[in-house]
Amino acid sequence: MxxxxxxxxxxxxxxxxxxxxxxxxxxxxxxxxxxxxxxxxxxxxxxxxxxxxxxxxxxxxxxxxxxxxxxxxxxxxxxxxxxxxxxxxxxxxxxxxxxxxxxxxxxxxxxxxxxxxxxxxxxxxxxxxxxxxxxxxxxxxxxxxxxxxxxxxxxxxxxxxxxxxxxxxxxxxxxxxxxxxxxxxxxxxxxxxxxxxxxxxxxxxxxxxxxxxxxxxxxxxxxxxxxxxxxxxxxxxxxxxxxxxxxxNFSRYQEQLKKLRDLFENLLLEALPDAQIVGKDAERSPSISSVIMPKFFGAEIVNKLSEKGIYCSTGSACLSGEYEPNKHMLKMGFSQEKALRMVRFSFGLLNKEEEVIECIERIKEIYRLN
CATH class of the missing domain: 3.40.640.10 (Type I PLP-dependent aspartate aminotransferase-like (Major domain))
Known part of the structure; x- marks a missing residue:
C-alpha cells in the first residue's frame, strides 16, 4: 500500500x-x-x-x-x-x-x-x-x-x-x-x-x-x-x-518532502512529457503535486491506481456517472478538459523514495509504457 x-x-x-x-x-x-x-x-x-x-x-x-x-x-x-x-x-x-x-x-x-x-x-x-x-x-x-x-x-x-x-x-x-x-x-x-x-x-x-x-x-x-x-x-x-x-527536525523534514515531490514530478514528466504540473511557476508547498494527466480523466487515474494499492485524489467529482471539472482550475483559466484531468499526489513524513518510483511504474502500466 x-x-x-x-x-x-x-x-x-x-x-x-x-x-x-x-x-x-x-x-x-x-x-x-x-x-x-x-x-x-x-x-x-x-x-x-x-x-x-x-x-x-x-x-x-x-x-x-x-x-x-x-x-x-x-x-x-x-x-x-x-x-x-x-x-x-x-x-x-x-x-x-x-x-x-x-x-x-x-x-x-x-x-x-x-x-x-x-x-x-x-x-x-x-x-x-x-x-x-x-x-x-x-x-x-x-x-x-x-x-x-x-x-x-x-x-x-x-x-x-x-x-x-x-x-x-x-x-x-x-x-x-x-x-x-x-x-x-x-x-x-x-x-x-x-x-x-x-x-x-x-x-x-x-x-x-x-x-x-x-x-x-x-x-x-x-x-x-x-x-x-x-x-x-x-x-x-x-x-x-x-x-x-x-x-x-523541520529543515530535514521540509527537504525530505521536497525531494519526494521533485523526484515524483521529474520521473512523471520523463514518462509522460504531455503531463502538466499545476502551479509549477509559483512558490509551492513541498508536499503537494497536482498534475494534469494526458488521455484519462483524473478520477479514472485515481481509480486505476487505487486498484493497484496506490492512493491519491482528484479535484473532479463523479456525480451520477458523469465527471465534473475541477471548479477552481476553471477559475484559474484552465480549459474544462484540463480541469477534468487533474490528479493530486500529496506526500507525508512516512513516505519513501521507493514508493515514488513504484507509483511511476504503475502509472506507466496504465499508459502501457512498460
Missing part, C-alpha cells in the same frame, strides 16, 4: 502513537478540582505553550477545538452574525469550509466578492486592494492551497488588510508542519491536527489580541469561555507531540 493523499489526512506518526498510549491514562476531567483534573489541566496548558511557541504567539491566543472547519465557522459566524450590510472578500479558490460557511451565516444583503487568481493559483494583490472598501467586514485567504500547494503571499495580504483596518482569516491547514508560518497582522488562523500527523478530531484556532470573537459552542465555559465542551485531552496532546517532533 502506498499512500499519497496526505493533503486529505495524514497517518499518525509512530512516536505520537506510542506517546498517546500513555496519554490515554490521563482521564481526569480538566475542569475538576481534584488531583487528576489538575494534572489533565496542566498537560493541556503545556501543550498550548508548545503550540504558541511554535507560532511565536501568546498561549492565550490559542483556542483548542475539533478542526479547522469548526474554527472557520466560528470566526465567520462571529463576523457575520446579525450583520445586515457589508461585504466579504475571499479568494476564488478558497476552501469549501470557508465558502459554505460564508453562504450559511451571511444575511442575503451581505455581498460576497472573489479575488482573481492567476494560472498558478496565486491571488491578484492589486485586485484584492481594490475589492476592499469601507463596507468590507472580513477577508478570507487560505495560507496554502489544499488542491495545488500554491503558497499565497500571506504577509502582503495581511499588510493590505491591516492598513485598511479589515480582519483577515487564513485557513493554515496545509501550511503547518510544511512551511514556516508568520502570523503578523493576521486576525485569525485555523488548524487541523490530522493534517500534520496528529489525530482526527483535534485542532486549534489562533485569535489575535485585537480580533473580535464570539463562541460557536457555549455551555461549560471551557477554553476561557471561548469554546465550551470537555476538552479532548488526548487529541490536544497529540497536536503538541506531533508539532514537537516536526519542529525538532
Amino acid at each position: 502506498i499512500y499519497f493523499d496526505n493533503a486529505a489526512t495524514t497517518p499518525v506518526l509512530p512516536e505520537v502513537k506510542n506517546f498517546l498510549c500513555k496519554a490515554l491514562d490521563i482521564y481526569g476531567n480538566p475542569s475538576s478540582v481534584h488531583t487528576l483534573g489538575k494534572f489533565a489541566r496542566s498537560e493541556i496548558e503545556t501543550a498550548r505553550k508548545t503550540i504558541a511557541n511554535y507560532l511565536k504567539v501568546k498561549p492565550e491566543n490559542i483556542i483548542f477545538n475539533s478542526c479547522a472547519t469548526e474554527g472557520n465557522n466560528t470566526i465567520i459566524r462571529t463576523i457575520l452574525n446579525n450583520k445586515d450590510r457589508g461585504n466579504v472578500v475571499l479568494s476564488a479558490i478558497e476552501h469549501k469550509s470557508v465558502k459554505e460557511a460564508i453562504k450559511f451565516w451571511a444575511n442575503k444583503s451581505i455581498e460576497i466578492r472573489e479575488i482573481k487568481v492567476n494560472k498558478n493559483g496565486v491571488i491578484d494583490l492589486e485586485h484584492l486592494y481594490h475589492l476592499i472598501d469601507s463596507n468590507t467586514i472580513l477577508v478570507c485567504v487560505m495560507y496554502v492551497s489544499n488542491e495545488f500547494g500554491t503558497i499565497q503571499p500571506i504577509q502582503e495580504i495581511a499588510k493590505i488588510c491591516s492598513d485598511k483596518g479589515v480582519p483577515l482569516l487564513t485557513d493554515a491547514v496545509q501550511a503547518i508542519g510544511k512551511i514556516p508560518i508568520e502570523l503578523k497582522n493576521i486576525s485569525y488562523a485555523t488548524f487541523s491536527g490530522h493534517k500534520f500527523h496528529a489525530i482526527k478530531g483535534s485542532g486549534f484556532l489562533y485569535i489575535s489580541d485585537e480580533a473580535n470573537y464570539e463562541p460557536l459552542i457555549v455551555g461549560g465555559g471551557q477554553e476561557n469561555g471561548k469554546r465550551s465542551g470537555t476538552e479532548n485531552v488526548v487529541g490536544i496532546l497529540s497536536l503538541a507531540k506531533a508539532l514537537e517532533i516536526i519542529v525538532s
